[in-house]
Amino acid sequence: MKLRLSFDTAAVGLLLVIATLIGVVIFIGEQAGVRVRVDLPEDGIVGPYQTITFTFSEAFDSEMASSLISIDPVHDGYLEWTDTYTLRFTPVQPYQRNVTYRLLVEAGETASGGREVKQAQTWNFTVREPRIVYLRLQEDRYILWSAAADGNDPQPITDETLSVISFDASQDGEFVIFTSRNDQGGVDLWRVSRNGGDASVLLDCGVDRCTTPSVSPDGTRIAYSREAAGPTPDFPFGSPRIWVVDMVNGQDGPVYEDQQVLGYNPVWSPDSNKLASFDGLADTINLIDFQTGEQYLFSSNTGGPIAWSPDSTKMVYTTVEQKEAGIRTQVRLADLSINETITLVGEKDTRDYFYYALSWSSREDRAVLSFRASEDQPTQVLWVFNPGLLDGIVIADDPDYTYYNSPQWDPWGEALLFQQFKLRGEYKPEIGIWQSGMGESKFLIEGFMPQWLP
Amino acid sequence: MQTTVNRLPRNLIIVIALGVLVLVASSMIPAGFFTWLWDRLNVFATVFLGIFVEAVPYLLLGTFASGLVEVFVDRDQMSKWVSNRPAAAAVSGAFMGMLFPVCECGVVPLTRRLFRKGLPLSAGISFLLAAPVLNPIVIFSTASAFGWGQMLFWRFAVSLVIAVVVGLIFSVEQDAGNILRPVLSDHEHDHIHAVAGDSATEKVRKALLITVDEFFDMGRYLILGSMLSAGLQTFIPQSALLAVGSGPILSVLVMLLLAILLSICSTVDSFVALGFVNTFSFGSILSFLVFGPMVDIKSVMMYLQVFKRRAVFYIVVIPFMMSLLTGLIFNYLVR
Numbered sequence: 001m002k003l004r005l006s007f008d009t010a011a012v013g014l015l016l017v018i019a020t021l022i023g024v025v026i027f028i029g030e031q032a033g034v035r036v037r038v039d040l041p042e043d044g045i046v047g048p049y050q051t052i053t054f055t056f057s058e059a060f061d062s063e064m065a066s067s068l069i070s071i072d073p074v075h076d077g078y079l080e081w082t083d084t085y086t087l088r089f090t091p092v093q094p095y096q097r098n099v100t101y102r103l104l105v106e107a108g109e110t111a112s113g114g115r116e117v118k119q120a121q122t123w124n125f126t127v128r129e130p131r132i133v134y135l136r137l138q139e140d141r142y143i144l145w146s147a148a149a150d151g152n153d154p155q156p157i158t159d160e161t162l163s164v165i166s167f168d169a170s171q172d173g174e175f176v177i178f179t180s181r182n183d184q185g186g187v188d189l190w191r192v193s194r195n196g197g198d199a200s201v202l203l204d205c206g207v208d209r210c211t212t213p214s215v216s217p218d219g220t221r222i223a224y225s226r227e228a229a230g231p232t233p234d235f236p237f238g239s240p241r242i243w244v245v246d247m248v249n250g251q252d253g254p255v256y257e258d259q260q261v262l263g264y265n266p267v268w269s270p271d272s273n274k275l276a277s278f279d280g281l282a283d284t285i286n287l288i289d290f291q292t293g294e295q296y297l298f299s300s301n302t303g304g305p306i307a308w309s310p311d312s313t314k315m316v317y318t319t320v321e322q323k324e325a326g327i328r329t330q331v332r333l334a335d336l337s338i339n340e341t342i343t344l345v346g347e348k349d350t351r352d353y354f355y356y357a358l359s360w361s362s363r364e365d366r367a368v369l370s371f372r373a374s375e376d377q378p379t380q381v382l383w384v385f386n387p388g389l390l391d392g393i394v395i396a397d398d399p400d401y402t403y404y405n406s407p408q409w410d411p412w413g414e415a416l417l418f419q420q421f422k423l424r425g426e427y428k429p430e431i432g433i434w435q436s437g438m439g440e441s442k443f444l445i446e447g448f449m450p451q452w453l454p
Numbered sequence: 455m456q457t458t459v460n461r462l463p464r465n466l467i468i469v470i471a472l473g474v475l476v477l478v479a480s481s482m483i484p485a486g487f488f489t490w491l492w493d494r495l496n497v498f499a500t501v502f503l504g505i506f507v508e509a510v511p512y513l514l515l516g517t518f519a520s521g522l523v524e525v526f527v528d529r530d531q532m533s534k535w536v537s538n539r540p541a542a543a544a545v546s547g548a549f550m551g552m553l554f555p556v557c558e559c560g561v562v563p564l565t566r567r568l569f570r571k572g573l574p575l576s577a578g579i580s581f582l583l584a585a586p587v588l589n590p591i592v593i594f595s596t597a598s599a600f601g602w603g604q605m606l607f608w609r610f611a612v613s614l615v616i617a618v619v620v621g622l623i624f625s626v627e628q629d630a631g632n633i634l635r636p637v638l639s640d641h642e643h644d645h646i647h648a649v650a651g652d653s654a655t656e657k658v659r660k661a662l663l664i665t666v667d668e669f670f671d672m673g674r675y676l677i678l679g680s681m682l683s684a685g686l687q688t689f690i691p692q693s694a695l696l697a698v699g700s701g702p703i704l705s706v707l708v709m710l711l712l713a714i715l716l717s718i719c720s721t722v723d724s725f726v727a728l729g730f731v732n733t734f735s736f737g738s739i740l741s742f743l744v745f746g747p748m749v750d751i752k753s754v755m756m757y758l759q760v761f762k763r764r765a766v767f768y769i770v771v772i773p774f775m776m777s778l779l780t781g782l783i784f785n786y787l788v789r
Contacts, residue, residue, distance in 0.1 A: 007627035011768045014623055018775040022782060029702060029786025057735070057785060058702060083732035113701025 033118030034058050036105050044125045047173040048094035048411035048454045049217070052103065052125075058111035059084035068109050068117070072102045084112070090218065093310075093362060094411035094454070095127040130410055130454040131194070132417060133157070133169050133176055134431055134447035144178060144192065146453055149415070149433075151445040157196025166449075171217040171411075173454035177202060179211050179224075185233065187211055189224060189245070194453055203245050203252060209237055212265050216272040220247050223255070223266035223275055240264045242277045242286075255288060264303065269312035270362075274336075276306045276315060285317055287334075298334055298341065307358040307367065309387070313337040316344060316367070316387070318355050329355045331369065333387070344387065351375055357405050360387065361413030368407045368416055373397060380404050382418060382441070384434070395434045396441040400424060404432070410452050416441075417450040494688050502684035506677065508719050509559040509752065513676055516560020517668040520567035521661035525652070529572040540576045544621030547577030548614050551585030557719045558586040558747050559676060562756040563668050569760075575630055580621030583773060586720040586747035587613040596743070599724035605736070608784075609743045616744065616776045623772065624765075633765045675759055679752025683717040686751070690715070705738040706781030710774060713746030720747035737784025745777035 035057040040046065054069060065079040065087055077091040095101060107120040130149055135142045136156075141163035147154040157176065158164060165187060167178035175193050182188045182205070189203040189210050202222070203210060207229035214223045225240035242263030245252040255263070255275065263277035263286060276287045280303055287296040304318040315334045320327055330346035346355060357370035357380075365386045373381045373394070382404045385392025395416070396404050400423055407418040415435045420443075422428060431450040434441035444450075537543050556564055565573075565582045573581075586592065588610060596606050627633055652660070709730070718726055723746050727739050734742075749770050757766045 005626055007624070007632065008764075010623050010626040011772065014619070014772060015775055018772075018779055022775070022779050025779065025782045025786050026703065029782070032786070059705075059733075059735075085735060111701075113704065115702070 030115070031118075033116050034109075034111050036117070036121060038103060038123050040103075040123055040125050044123070045128045046095070046125050048127050048130065049091055049171045049173075050095070050125075050127075051091075051172065051219070052089045053082075054087040054089075054105065056085050056087070056111065058113050058115055060087075060109075060111050064109060068106060070104045070106065072104065073099065075101065095125075097127055097129070097412070100124050100126050130173065130452050132431070132444075132450055133167070133453040134445070134450040135164055135167075136447050142448070144176060144196070145447065146194065146196070147445055149410075154445065155196070157192055157194070158199050159197075162190070162199065166212050167451070168213045168215050168222075169451045169453050170215045170219045171454065172219055173452075174219070176453070177213040177215055177222055179213060182206075186229065189213055189222065202247075210243070211240075214266045214268055216268045217270055218272040220272070221245065222247065223268065223277075225264045225266070225277075226254070239281065242266050242275070244275070256286070261286060265305070267306045267308065269308045269315075270310055271312040274308075274312060276308075276317075278303045278306070285315075287315070287336075296334075296336070298332070300332070302329070302356075304356050305358050307360040309360055310362045310364055316358055316360065318358065325350070326352065328352050329371075331355050331358065345369065345390065354380070356380065357382075357407050357418075359407045359409055359416075361409035361416075362411060363413035364388070366409070366413045368395075368409070370404050370407065379423065382407060382416075382434070384416065395439075396420065396432060406449055408451055411454050417444070417452060419448065419450060498684050498688040501687050502680050505680040505683055505717050505752070508722070509557075509676055509680065509717075510673075512557040512560040512719060512721070513563070513672060514560075514665070514669055516556045516562065516564045517672065518661070518665045519554055519556060519560065520563045520668055521664035523564065523567045523571060524664050525657040525661045527571055532568070532572045536573060536577050538574060540574070540622055540625030541618075543574045543577035544580040544618045544625065547573070547580035547621055548584035548588060548617045550577070550581045551587070551589040554585060554589070556585055556589070557592070557721050558750065558753045559719065559756070561585045562753065562760060563672050566760045567668075569630070569634060574625070575627060575633060576621040576625035578621075579624040579769070580617040582617075583620055583748045583769070584613055584617035587744070588617075592720050592724075592747070595721050596724040599728045605740065605743070608740055608780075612740065612744045612777075612780050613747070616748070616773050619776065620769065620772050623768070633761060635760060635762060672756055672759065675755040676752055679717065679750075679755035682755070683715060683751040686715050702735070702737070702782065702785035705734050706741050706778055706785060709734060709738040709742035709781070710745050710777060713742045714750050716746070717750040717752050718746060723747065735785050737781040737786075737788070740784055741777040741781030744780060745773055748773045748777075 037055045039053045062081045065081065069079060069087065069089065075091055075095060076093050077089050079087060079089050082088050101124065103123045105117060105121045107117050109117050131146045132149060133144060133146045136145050138160060141160055143156050143160065144158040144164050144167060145154050145156050162180045165179045167176055169176045173194055175191055178190050178192065179187050180190055184207045186205045186207045187209040188201050188205050190199050191202040192199040209227040210224050212225045221244050223242060223244050226243045227240045228238040230236055239262045242255045243253060244255055262279045262281050264280060266275055266277040268275055273291045274287060274289050276285055279286050283299065283301040285298040285300045285306060298317065300317050300319040302318045302320055306315060306317045308315055313336050316331055318329055318331055320329050328346055328349050329352055331344045332341055333344040334341040346353060353371040355369055355371045360367040365388060366384065367387045368382055368384050370380045370382050377399060379399055379401060381394050381397035383392050384395050401420045405419045407416055409416055415433060418432050420430045420432045428446055429448050431444045431447050432441045433444040536546055554564060561582055565578050569578050596609055600606055624633065723743060727743055730739055754766065754770060757769055761769065
């Protein structure tokens with residue numbers, strides 16, 4: 001005899017099964033307590049400025065960040081909730097090399113819904129060695145390459161279909177933003193990951209030229225110079241203005257509403273709150289604080305690089321002053337915490353030293369400055385110095401080289417990359433490196449515009 | 455005549471009494487009440503129009519598809535296309551949404567028509583529940599909001615499972631008359647039907663006539679459902695629901711209730727859900743995206759015109775429970 005199941009029996013039976021499953025899920029879930037995930041790579045090796053995100057299975061009170069999470073050894077950084085489920089740790093200083101960090105989520109804390117973190121959970125991570133990223137000319141195109149910090153293992157990260165004009169690596173070393181010409185005569189912003197091979201347009205600038213990208217240290221925004229195309233192709237491009245594109249929501253717009261405020265070479269402060277840029281028309285450095293909305297102007301006529309102190313309160317830049325004895329290039333220091341600007345270097349110079357390239361490391365006591373050491377020679381030297389004491393050592397002064405430029409410190413302020421060009425012989429752009437304690441710098445690899453890829 | 459004479463004074467007394475009551479009541483009502491009521495009515499009108507205007511094109515699309523099915527598809531073709539085996543019918547019914555991209559408003563008249571054409575119950579029910587999600591428009595709108603990632607995958611996978619399971623449960627019922635309202639098996643719209651030898655133009659004309667008939671028939675219930683939903687949204691503010699929406703269980707329940715209350719079309723609900731990402735868990739939002747297209751106030755009003763109340767109860771409760779289970783699994787065990 002065949003037993004027929006009635007519709008109601010089947011439906012009610014299913015509902016009972018579902019209700020039982022719901023009970024089982026709730027029971028198991030309540031036993032397990034609040035769960036948490038951490039976005040660490042499987043091998044536990046992270047970049048020196050890696051932001052670490054904790055995702056909880058339940059919403060937490062925003063007051064509860066510091067009692068939930070700890071890091072051993074203790075490391076400076078700030079914890080913030082991006083939403084009620086997601087807590088983010090952003091280091092202020094780079095993680096130390098050769099140290100195993102241990103993240104701990106404490107047991108016993110209670111989520112807003114009343115469930116507890118029942119079991120303490122730990123994760124370990126170490127920091128990776130930084131690589132370098134630079135340009136190489138291949139036939140008629142500039143290709144982005146990366147290499148180990150000792151120059152070994154060079155590999156391209158963009159291909160020959162693109163010619164890179166300018167670029168900037170993110171502070172966490174996970175991606176590089178670069179610019180490349182498009183079919184309409186404009187220049188677009190592109191993004192490529194540290195391993196390469198996945199370059200994609202970040203911002204289609206159409207007929208406009210978007211250049212000199214600068215990634216905010218927190219990795220959320222890109223500042224760049226934008227030159228608007230003329231009404232017809234015969235007209236020249238407009239003057240550059242500073243724009244910012246938000247990597248999170250895609251919003252893109254000029255930093256200054258006033259179209260008379262021009263800008264070039266934007267530079268972010270280490271805390272990602274301030275942005276400085278050079279206005280070549282007004283001969284000023286414009287500075288905007290995105291947190292307070294305050295704007296500052298600093299007189300400068302060199303268009304030279306701007307460097308920030310690691311705590312984001314001081315900014316150094318160059319300017320040329322007309323003195324009684326003639327023109328003198330000076331290095332100025334603007335202290336935003338006390339609203340004071342002083343001449344840091346060159347106040348009493350008896351001749352012009354042509355101070356130019358500047359970079360301040362993540363160490364308060366270590367910066368680098370390029371200048372012309374001899375009146376008779378065009379050669380510039382690199383001077384590593386303590387900005388507080390103004391004492392230091394020259395680390396690159398080979399008279400065979402005409403120029404040392406684009407210095408950039410590694411995340412720990414221990415190694416310096418820079419561009420060097422030989423004065424005599426075959427023209428070959430070279431990348432030099434100096435490491436703390438090694439005295440003179442050395443040749444690393446051939447290439448242009450080196451940067452660290454942490 | 456005598457009756458009229460007797461009633462008139464009594465009616466008059468009632469009217470006067472009501473008038474006095476209104477006057478007394480209005481003198482006791484706080485001064486700001488009428489301003490508040492006016493504001494609420496404005497909100498009601500705006501929300502009602504929002505829901506209705508959003509849904510109307512899809513209802514039109516669904517009724518038009520229904521008209522086309524009526525004149526261009528015959529019962530024999532239907533039995534060729536859809537398997538008689540319950541499981542196969544339920545699965546194929548769930549994927550029919552890829553051919554008929556309708557949201558929850560349009561799917562009801564279309565399903566009703568397909569039933570008339572002999573579509574098996576299991577296929578029709580799974581089509582009814584899955585089509586508002588498993589269609590190209592909703593795939594792209596969900597991907598636009600959440601990307602081609604986990605939310606998209608789980609929304610479609612869970613919707614498919616629920617639709618097929620409910621379809622299978624309905625396949626147990628051998629007599630469609632126990633599930634469908636009698637009007638379907640009688641002579642609804644019998645005055646318009648295609649006959650062999652009709653030209654293509656004549657068929658299209660008949661399809662359009664059916665569209666108009668069915669649009670106004672179903673439109674009444676869409677208006678009623680939209681008004682109910684607007685009324686609930688006007689007097690039960692979302693913020694009140696969201697305020698109690700923390701915790702792995704409550705958050706899912708709140709989102710399921712919101713799905714019923716908001717009555718948003720499945721083509722745009724992903725963008726609304728995106729707004730909850732920072733407040734609600736993955737599981738809660740997933741359950742909102744799965745359950746909302748299957749059941750909301752306006753669709754329930756329309757289901758009642760096609761199915762008997764007992765069937766509507768199961769069409770509402772089984773997806774509700776399965777969506778709740780899904781949300782809880784994600785909240786407690788997966789993420």
